Amino acid sequence: xxxxxxxxxxxxxxxxxxxxxxxxxxxxxxxxxxxxxxxxxxxxxxxxxxxxxxxxxxxxxxxxxxxxxxxxxxxxxxxxxxxxxxxxxxxxxxxxxxxxxxxxxxxxxxxxxxxxxxxxxxxxxxxxxxxxxxxxxxxxxxxxxxxxxxxxxxxxxxxxxxxxxxxxxxxxxxxxxxxxxxxxxxxxxxxxxxxxxxxxxxxxxxxxxxxxxxxxxxxxxxxxxxxxxxxxxxxxxxxxxxxxxxxxxxxxxxxxxxxxxxxxxxxxxxxxxxxxxxxxxxxxxxxxxxxxxxxxxxxxxxxxxxxxxxxxxxxxxxxxxxxxxxxxxxxxxxxxxxxxxxxxxxxxxxxxxxxxxxxxxxxxxxxxxxxxxxxxxxxxxxxxxxxxxxxxxxxxxxxxxxxxxxxxxxxxxxxxxxxxxxxxxxxxxxxxxxxxxxxxxxxxxxxxxxxxxxxxxxxxxxxxxxxxxxxxxxxxxxxxxxxxxxxxxxxxxxxxxxxxxxxxxxxxxxxxxxxxxx
Amino acid sequence: xxxxxxxxxxxxxxxxxxxxxxxxxxxxxxxxxxxxxxxxxxxxxxxxxxxxxxxxxxxxxxxxxxxxxxxxxxxxxxxxxxxxxxxxxxxxxxxxxxxxxxxxxxxxxxxxxxxxxxxxxxxxxxxxxxxxxxxxxxxxxxxxxxxxxxxxxxxxxxxxxxxxxxxxxxxxxxxxxxxxxxxxxxxxxxxxxxxxxxxxxxxxxxxxxxxxxxxxxxxxxxxxxxxxxxxxxxxxxxxxxxxxxxxxxxxxxxxxxxxxxxxxxxxxxxxxxxxxxxxxxxxxxxxxxxxxxxxxxxxxxxxxxxxxxxxxxxxxxxxxxxxxxxxxxxxxxxxxxxxxxxxxxxxxxxxxxxxxxxxxxxxxxxxxxxxxxxxxxxxxxxxxxxxxxxxxxxxxxxxxxxxxxxxxxxxxxxxxxxxxxxxxxxxxxxxxxxxxxxxxxxxxxxxxxxxxxxxxxxxxxxxxxxxxxxxxx
Numbered sequence: 001x002x003x004x005x006x007x008x009x010x011x012x013x014x015x016x017x018x019x020x021x022x023x024x025x026x027x028x029x030x031x032x033x034x035x036x037x038x039x040x041x042x043x044x045x046x047x048x049x050x051x052x053x054x055x056x057x058x059x060x061x062x063x064x065x066x067x068x069x070x071x072x073x074x075x076x077x078x079x080x081x082x083x084x085x086x087x088x089x090x091x092x093x094x095x096x097x098x099x100x101x102x103x104x105x106x107x108x109x110x111x112x113x114x115x116x117x118x119x120x121x122x123x124x125x126x127x128x129x130x131x132x133x134x135x136x137x138x139x140x141x142x143x144x145x146x147x148x149x150x151x152x153x154x155x156x157x158x159x160x161x162x163x164x165x166x167x168x169x170x171x172x173x174x175x176x177x178x179x180x181x182x183x184x185x186x187x188x189x190x191x192x193x194x195x196x197x198x199x200x201x202x203x204x205x206x207x208x209x210x211x212x213x214x215x216x217x218x219x220x221x222x223x224x225x226x227x228x229x230x231x232x233x234x235x236x237x238x239x240x241x242x243x244x245x246x247x248x249x250x251x252x253x254x255x256x257x258x259x260x261x262x263x264x265x266x267x268x269x270x271x272x273x274x275x276x277x278x279x280x281x282x283x284x285x286x287x288x289x290x291x292x293x294x295x296x297x298x299x300x301x302x303x304x305x306x307x308x309x310x311x312x313x314x315x316x317x318x319x320x321x322x323x324x325x326x327x328x329x330x331x332x333x334x335x336x337x338x339x340x341x342x343x344x345x346x347x348x349x350x351x352x353x354x355x356x357x358x359x360x361x362x363x364x365x366x367x368x369x370x371x372x373x374x375x376x377x378x379x380x381x382x383x384x385x386x387x388x389x390x391x392x393x394x395x396x397x398x399x400x401x402x403x404x405x406x407x408x409x410x411x412x413x414x415x416x417x418x419x420x421x422x423x424x425x426x427x428x429x430x431x432x433x434x435x436x437x438x439x440x441x442x443x444x445x446x447x448x449x450x451x452x453x454x455x456x457x458x459x460x461x462x463x464x465x466x467x468x469x470x471x472x473x474x475x476x477x478x479x480x481x482x483x484x485x486x487x488x489x490x491x492x493x494x495x496x497x498x499x500x501x502x503x504x505x506x507x508x509x510x511x512x513x514x515x516x517x518x
Numbered sequence: 519x520x521x522x523x524x525x526x527x528x529x530x531x532x533x534x535x536x537x538x539x540x541x542x543x544x545x546x547x548x549x550x551x552x553x554x555x556x557x558x559x560x561x562x563x564x565x566x567x568x569x570x571x572x573x574x575x576x577x578x579x580x581x582x583x584x585x586x587x588x589x590x591x592x593x594x595x596x597x598x599x600x601x602x603x604x605x606x607x608x609x610x611x612x613x614x615x616x617x618x619x620x621x622x623x624x625x626x627x628x629x630x631x632x633x634x635x636x637x638x639x640x641x642x643x644x645x646x647x648x649x650x651x652x653x654x655x656x657x658x659x660x661x662x663x664x665x666x667x668x669x670x671x672x673x674x675x676x677x678x679x680x681x682x683x684x685x686x687x688x689x690x691x692x693x694x695x696x697x698x699x700x701x702x703x704x705x706x707x708x709x710x711x712x713x714x715x716x717x718x719x720x721x722x723x724x725x726x727x728x729x730x731x732x733x734x735x736x737x738x739x740x741x742x743x744x745x746x747x748x749x750x751x752x753x754x755x756x757x758x759x760x761x762x763x764x765x766x767x768x769x770x771x772x773x774x775x776x777x778x779x780x781x782x783x784x785x786x787x788x789x790x791x792x793x794x795x796x797x798x799x800x801x802x803x804x805x806x807x808x809x810x811x812x813x814x815x816x817x818x819x820x821x822x823x824x825x826x827x828x829x830x831x832x833x834x835x836x837x838x839x840x841x842x843x844x845x846x847x848x849x850x851x852x853x854x855x856x857x858x859x860x861x862x863x864x865x866x867x868x869x870x871x872x873x874x875x876x877x878x879x880x881x882x883x884x885x886x887x888x889x890x891x892x893x894x895x896x897x898x899x900x901x902x903x904x905x906x907x908x909x910x911x912x913x914x915x916x917x918x919x920x921x922x923x924x925x926x927x928x929x930x931x932x933x934x935x936x937x938x939x940x941x942x943x944x945x946x947x948x949x950x951x952x953x954x955x956x957x958x959x960x961x962x963x964x965x966x967x968x969x970x971x972x973x974x975x976x977x978x979x980x981x982x983x984x985x986x987x988x989x990x991x
Contacts, residue, residue: 111772137772143802148761148795155762155779156769158750159700163765182755183762191743191751192734193958228959251961279964326964 087270093263095237096126099244100164102273104134107162110248113140113149114166114203123168124204124263150176150201154183158195162248170205170257171217184253185228200247202256206297206347207395209261213383216391218348220257220324224357231324232278233257233296237267239322242276250278257324259297281328287317290341290405293332293358295321298345298396305401314405324354332358333366340371341408345396350378372408377401622829625876626856627846631905633913641855646920652693652850653915654929656685656908659709661933662718663881666725669941670739670885675725679740681706683880686850686907687812689713691780691875694857698777700766702750702759705740706812707782714747718936722944734958735950757787760796760809764870767805771868778806778864780857786817788831797838800870807870808860809840812847814879819892835872847875848907851914878905952978 090098104110112127118141121128131139142149146167153163167173173180180201187195207216220231230252234240240258247254284299285306294302299320306316317335321328336342342362346355355376362374377396384394459466475481598605628641635641644652663680670678681688688709695701701710708721720732724742727735733743733751743751750759763781770777787793788811800807811831815822828834835842841863845856853875860871878901882889889898915921956963956971963971978985 137768140768140803143795143798145761145791145795145798147792148764148799151758151761151792151795152765152768152799155702155750155759155765157765158762159766159769161765161769161772178755179758179761183753183758187751187753188961189958190733190737190741190753191745192732192736194732194743194745195751196961230960326966329965 087268089266089268090237091263092234092237092240092258092265092267093124093126095241095267095269096234096244096258097128097130099241100127100248101130101133103245103248104130104138107248109160110162110164111138111140111156112164112166113142113153115142115144115149115168117141117166122166124258124260126258127166146172146175147179150179151183153199153201154179154187154197157197157199157253158187162198162200164200164202164248167201167203169215169217169260170203170219171214173201173203173219174217174222176201177222180223180229180253180255181226185226188252189228196251197253198248198251199253200244200250200256201253202244202247202258204258204260204263206257206259206261207379207384207391210386210388210391211260211384212386216384218353218379220255221348221353223255224325224354228253229325230254230278231257232322233259233324235259235262235296235299235320235322237265238269239276239282239320241269242274243278243322245273246275246278249275254278257296261297262300276322279323279326279328281331282320282322283317283331284320285316285318287315287339289315289339289409290317290343291332291335291339292316292318292343292345292401292405293321294318294345295324295354296347298347301396301398302345302401305398305405308398308402309405312402312406314409316405321358327358327361329361329365332362336362336366337369340369342370342374343401343404343408344374344376344378345401346376346378347395348378349381350376351381353378375404375408377404617827618829623832623844625844625846625874626852627849628851628855629849629910629914631910633910633915633917635851635914641851642858644851644854646918648693649915649918650920652689652854653908653911653921655689655709655713656850656911657926657929658718658933659685659688659712660908661930662708662712662721662937665934665937665941666721666739667881667885669725674941674945675739677739677885678725679705679884680881681709683878683901683907684812684814684847685709686853686911687810687847687875687877690850690853691810691857694854695780695861696777698748698775699861700748700750700770700777700779702763702766702779702781703752704756704759704782704784704787704812705752705754706784708740708742710782711742711744711747711749714744714749716742716744716747716749717940718933719940719943720744722937722940723947726941726944726947728944728947728949729951730944730947731950734954736954736958757783757790757792757796759783760787760790760792761799762796763807763809764796764799764803764805767800767807767864767870768803771803771805776865778808778861780808780810780861782810782812784817785811785813785815785822785831786820786825787811788834789825794838797835797840797870797872801839804868805870806864806868808857808864809870809872810857811872811874812877813874814847814877816879816883816889816893818883818887819889821893830874830876832872832874840870840872842872842874844874844876847877848905848910850907850911877907 100110100112104112112130114122114127116123117127118131118136118139120141121131127139131141142152150165150173153165156163167176184197184199184201187197205217205219207218220233223229223231230247230250232243232247232254234243234256243256247256284303292302292306299318302316302318306318309316317339319331319335321332344355344358346353348354348356350356355378359374359376363370377400379394379396382394385391598607628635628639630636659681663682666675666678667680669675684706688707689712692701692710692713695710697714701707703710708716712721720730721742723730724733724737725739727733727737727739729735733741737743737751738754741752741754743749750762753759759781760783763779766779770779781796783793796807797809799805800809813822813830817825822830830844832842832844843856843860846852856873860873863869864871879889880898880902912921912926952974953971955974956967959967
């Protein structure tokens with residue numbers, strides 16, 4: 001059954017066969033239209049067949065219940081526990097080692113090669129103890145030549161081994177670029193599918209603590225264009241182990257990016273076996289207001305900023321994209337459709353980094369759902385300086401993330417970013433224009449308000465005067481009005497004495513009766 | 519032994535001012551010495567093992583003698599210093615190892631130019647059946663190169679690369695290997711694939727990139743590959759296959775297989791960093807790899823005098839701790855013996871071996887090159903006519919009565935006919951459909967590639983007039 005399913009992987013799919021396998025153990029994925037690849041994982045766990053060149057001594061995979069789901073639906077500190085067992089606590093590098101060891105136990109074709117990985121146990125202790133357990137040949141110390149041992153790994157993979165190639169620092173893998181790009185990524189394609197290259201290339205990268213420019217590289221920027229490879233970045237002990245295992249089992253070459261500063265993170269992970277899907281992103285914190293996409297170390301800066309944001313009343317949705325090539329546009333898209341605002345926080349350089357590609361992908365695919373332009377916080381286009389204070393400012397800090405979210409959510413949409421060089425001039429112009437228009441509007445409003453207030457004051461103060469004046473105007477405008485035949489209008493007190501209740505004065509006769517009395 | 523040492527010490531002290539250390543060392547021949555058999559004996563694999571055993575002892579015996587010689591010559595006090603890497607003797611005389619020895623490493627050769635076996639040669643005899651097959655394949659390779667080159671000139675294929683002048687290296691080395699040995703070629707070794715059973719039709723299909731091509735039309739012509747025949751798909755960047763060969767050797771070592779990795783490189787490719795890396799790794803890993811360097815004098819337009827300043831490539835082997843030999847690459851029997859011995863050494867002793875095969879690139883570098891621009895036409899003519907490896911081997915085969923003119927003309931006309939038919943068929947065969955553009959990038963097509971494929975499909979369906987006739991999705 002599994003063989004047929006493998007071959008029919010490209011065709012339309014249904015989940016019903018899988019549910020019958022071990023549905024109690026499988027965590028039902030939150031979305032039913034997972035990519036085809038995840039189904040293959042479920043299949044590979046139960047009855048794996050593997051086309052491998054020339055290898056007659058292929059070990060049949062044990063059928064074990066696997067838990068393929070790796071979407072952590074809770075906050076990042078708690079491991080997504082799908083079982084009732086307590087789990088065990090370990091550090092990230094120990095999780096990597098555990099994953100590697102389990103895979104080496106499971107499949108004798110898995111081997112490790114790199115500098116100081118053998119008896120020294122690896123520069124970051126990821127391969128500690130493995131040489132003692134599996135021997136010098138399977139955990140191979142190599143001379144210092146990255147191109148050589150990468151090439152060696154590729155050659156060994158083409159003939160049936162599954163090497164895990166360790167670069168002591170990701171930056172050193174620049175020396176292996178030829179082998180990675182021209183051979184690792186291409187040979188499956190150019191050989192017409194005759195040769196597979198199931199290598200895992202892994203190592204620590206990213207900005208550390210004052211390691212200098214050459215040891216603070218973000219190689220994911222440079223590798224992302226190479227066709228034929230997959231890239232993933234781990235960030236927690238849980239996904240480190242899961243991604244390591246998935247990468248080793250993958251038939252494609254996978255580059256696993258670890259981060260120098262994350263090796264000592266502690267977490268409780270499940271005791272039973274699990275793998276993480278290589279192409280899935282991880283929902284770290286669901287939210288409503290804004291989608292924050294990040295990976296590797298920046299996830300922690302984002303979560304720190306998220307605490308502040310929550311206190312300020314925002315509800316950010318944080319997604320650890322994990323799969324750097326290809327992007328999990330399904331998860332990301334659903335999030336964008338919900339929140340309509342995207343902030344990308346990455347450690348790559350501004351130019352040509354993962355964030356740049358992700359911005360393009362989101363804009364192309366989800367433009368209609370965006371209420372504001374996609375914003376990307378990244379490091380500047382400078383070599384990472386050694387001085388601690390300078391280095392700190394090349395890396396995106398939580399405060400910047402908070403500011404960015406606030407500005408995005410307040411709908412102005414335009415934020416002055418640190419180190420935004422190319423649009424700075426036009427930004428300033430727009431600022432200026434805005435200020436001028438604001439000033440004009442303000443003064444106009446003040447003037448109008450002043451006029452209205454003045455009017456009201458005069459109305460109130462001179463009320464009688466104004467009233468009489470108004471009446472006079474009315475009378476004069478009235479065509480039927482004739483002031484001469486105006487009898488005493490008892491309603492109008494024009495002729496009445498100004499001082500009321502004055503005793504009538506005899507010396508002041510009524511002019512009309514005076515003449516008549518004589 | 520002691521008398522020998524004493525004699526050598528006298529010799530050295532008298533010649534101290536004239537000769538230098540490395541010259542003396544070089545006089546000790548490190549080449550394996552197979553035991554001589556008569557030419558008519560049949561050779562089976564089991565009987566071959568005994569000469570191998572003696573090979574091993576002889577070669578290591580020679581080494582220890584040289585070691586002692588070194589110590590005797592330069593030890594003043596007989597004391598040694600301890601350094602990481604072991605003990606090393608010291609001398610108070612400041613002496614630089616010269617950049618080159620006065621005498622170049624000689625090359626191993628069995629047949630002379632007239633096709634006669636040089637008397638007192640050490641070589642592994644070749645049966646009639648094997649010799650005839652080798653000759654047939656060399657001739658077929660010649661015909662194939664000629665016809666495909668012409669096809670490119672006629673515009674029927676876009677590119678071709680000939681192996682003219684290097685047929686002996688191609689076929690004789692392939693004949694000396696077992697089918698389980700994994701071959702990582704450079705690009706001038708189609709003869710190895712031909713020997714292993716790749717048909718002329720399959721060659722043509724790859725050159726035309728049609729639907730029957732195993733590479734599915736994704737690579738340039740001459741980038742053959744066949745996992746079935748243990749021949750890695752050719753990859754254009756130079757020398758990348760050398761570290762990969764170390765990896766293959768490593769894998770075979772882990773699986774304890776009776777097989778080795780065999781990889782080819784040209785003289786130009788030895789300047790690449792991967793050459794150093796691959797050899798060093800294979801030596802440290804003690805991996806069973808046979809490195810065959812085709813020193814054909816030219817790397818496109820760069821002559822070897824501009825490529826390196828060492829005495830060819832064979833002297834570089836010792837720098838990595840690798841056993842090496844220089845062979846006349848135009849002598850099929852010598853190449854056969856050397857590669858056979860090297861292969862046995864690699865597998866039984868689990869060590870890498872370096873073979874430098876001296877030859878000449880008669881053809882242009884490729885169809886994109888006109889070599890008369892940088893070398894004399896009569897030089898090319900000389901090597902083509904007087905130093906032709908195919909003619910030389912034919913003379914030997916004919917002298918043994920195993921081949922005739924009639925066989926020759928029949929073979930060549932058959933090969934020619936078959937090739938022309940293959941080309942015609944391959945040309946007519948339809949090309950790959952659009953889906954093959956996106957397959958095999960990954961094992962399973964990811965979503966972004968599915969989208970891109972859909973987009974392209976729609977484009978083609980909307981405007982079919984913009985695409986070549988017969989271009990189908």
